[in-house]
Amino acid sequence: MPEVPATPPSTLVRARHIAMQEGLQFVYTGNVRHREGDTSYCPHCHATLIERDWYQIVQYRLTPAGHCPDCGAQVAGRFDGQAGNFGRRRIPVPINSV
Ligand SMILES: [Zn+2]
Numbered sequence: 001m002p003e004v005p006a007t008p009p010s011t012l013v014r015a016r017h018i019a020m021q022e023g024l025q026f027v028y029t030g031n032v033r034h035r036e037g038d039t040s041y042c043p044h045c046h047a048t049l050i051e052r053d054w055y056q057i058v059q060y061r062l063t064p065a066g067h068c069p070d071c072g073a074q075v076a077g078r079f080d081g082q083a084g085n086f087g088r089r090r091i092p093v094p095i096n097s098v
Helices: 009-021
Strands: 048-053 056-060
Touching: none
Parallel strands: none
Antiparallel strands: 048 056
């Protein structure tokens, strides 16, 4: 849809804040560079758990069992003991092969 302008980043940030005010715990801005909006925070003590810069993980603080290291809260999801190294890269998706 090239005729539709891109959503302004400020709209994405505002939508993220609205979702969090409504009680969603893990809301991300996505597809824009927004460090705060790319970061996962502890739903209990709000400590930084996974800090991302675009697709690069710059800080990974979850315990191997998926707990916050500061307050011990269990974080929903499945986690590895350490951050992966996915980084920035493109992965081709064959959309005509199905
Ligand atoms: Zn915590």
